Amino acid sequence: MNDRLKEQVKRLYQPLRRRHDALRESLLASLETAAKATPPTNRKHIMKIIKITFASGIAAAALIAASLLIVNHTAPTVSAAEALQRVLEDSEAYRGWMHVTMIWRCARKSSWPPLTKPAAGDSQWRTVEVDVFRNTIDGAYAMDVLREGMGREVEYIGPLRQELVQYSSATNKILIKRLTPMDAQAKLDQGFGQSTAKGLINQLQYQRPEQRFQVAKSRDGANDRFDLSFQDAKHFRSITIWADPANNRIRKMSSQFNKDTATSVYEYDARPINDIYDLGVPRDAKIVEEKEAATSGSTSQPTTKTK
Amino acid sequence: MAISSKGGDPPRVEDQDLVSAALAGDRQACGALYDRYAPLIRAICFDRTGDVSQSEDLCQDVFLKAHEKLAQLRDRRKFGAWLIAITRLTCRDWLRRSRRRNLRRADVDLALVPQDDPDEAGCNDGLAQLHEWLLRLPDKERLAIQVCCLLEEPPERARGILNLSRSGLYAVLERAKKRLKRLATASGRMISHE
Secondary structure, three states: OOHHHHHHHHHHHHHHHOOHHHHHHHHHHHHHHHOOOOOOOOHHHHHHHHHHHOOOOHHHHHHHHHHHHHHOOOOOOHHHHHHHHHHHHHHHOOOOEEEEEEEEEEEOOOOOOOOOOOOOOOOOEEEEEEEEEEEOOOOOEEEEEEEOOOEEEEEEEOOOOOEEEEEEOOOOEEEEEEOOHHHHHHHHHHHHOHHHHHHHHHHHHHOOOOOOOEEEEEEEOOEEEEEEEOOOOOOEEEEEEEEEOOOOEEEEEEEEEOOEEEEEEEEEOOOOOOOHHHHOOOOOOEEEEOOOOOOOOOOOOOOOOOO | OOEEOOOOOOOEEOHHHHHHHHHOOOHHHHHHHHHHHHHHHHHHHHHHHOOHHHHHHHHHHHHHHHHHOHHHOOOHHHHHHHHHHHHHHHHHHHHHHHHHOOOOOOOOOOOOOOOOOHHHHHHHHHHHHHHHHHHHOOHHHHHHHHHHHHOOOOHHHHHHHHOOOHHHHHHHHHHHHHHHHHHHHHOOOOOOOO
16 A cells, blocks of 8 residues: 555544544443443433533532432442542642533433434434533633534633623624623533532532432542442433542543433643633634623623624 | 564554453453544545544444444454444445435535644645545445555455455555546546555
């Protein structure tokens, strides 16, 4: 085989390799959790939980587990639960920029997340990619969502929390909205869910005897691994959390709900996001400002009405 | 576990050993098989669907199906050929379903190379043209090129995957190259390997 032809063919298919690692992890998580599959029943309830946890970072696992703590009734293994609690606490205590990459693979019949409904002829799977950035020192937050068939949506809230900057690839427009402190907090909670992680920690601290899920701790390569299994929740097959024993922070989380799989990878000391353009939003996107004439300094964008 | 090594290359674990380990529940073996074959499978799916995300999805489906039926694989040395067969069937089903919905095959997205890099963008037309020519090759010849280019396999293993003799593999590759050359000449362009 001629080397130059080989090189060109490789370059031709190179873009297909871009998400190789993430897809690999997603597949392995699917294979792993498929082995523990149980038939679904309580779909509606769990669906609500997933909707709430959409796009949350560390708290995605935490909220799900916390909800199931309440819903289901078996006592966790205490030592493993305590270790998990410490991991959650240490993860939450991190200060600086962090980046969570989530890949959700939804089965065809899944009604979540809000995707274009796959028709019968489509592939069995739909994918949503979410990148969440959060500065846990000043509270700056950014989220980049790629929904298959629906394009890309980016949003950014600066440290002053006065504006929400949103970009949609469908319209190629940047929309700037004025935020009240309450709206900003709600948005941040929804996006990153710090408060929900605390919810789980509280639950674990109380160690109520009627809590009914099981945590098993094991070693997986260089990481600690926590397998959360739910005996009564028919939809949630499993949640697995990997933590780095060096700093006791979450590195990865995967959960399986029916046939849907969500895999999140956590990066600490991530690159800072200072404005929406740091997420690759095109500079030529038109800026539309919804807020009234700015009276205070803009956090991220010029205050011109359009560009 | 049988390993082979040539020169300074890292030892290569054979497919049959990885399959056996995967059947025994070894996660790393599953990952190694995925790393080895996913680029090829995605390329085959991309040629059929013309859509990057669709090809990624189909590739995942192929590996899920393969994992499900791995125990049924009789000759574990032929994992690659078996996987390609599953890929073809999966793509065929996808195309059939698409046709049933009166959907024509999506136009191939030839803008594969990212546009933000001016050097890359400059080569984009050339790669798009190459892809068009590859799509015009018979399946066997295109697959031979993809296996040799994307799998980093020596000819001995590539011919095993393609179920060809050594001379058969070279003959197929030679035919493919001649055909590419003809296509290039016909379109008034010379591809860079000439």
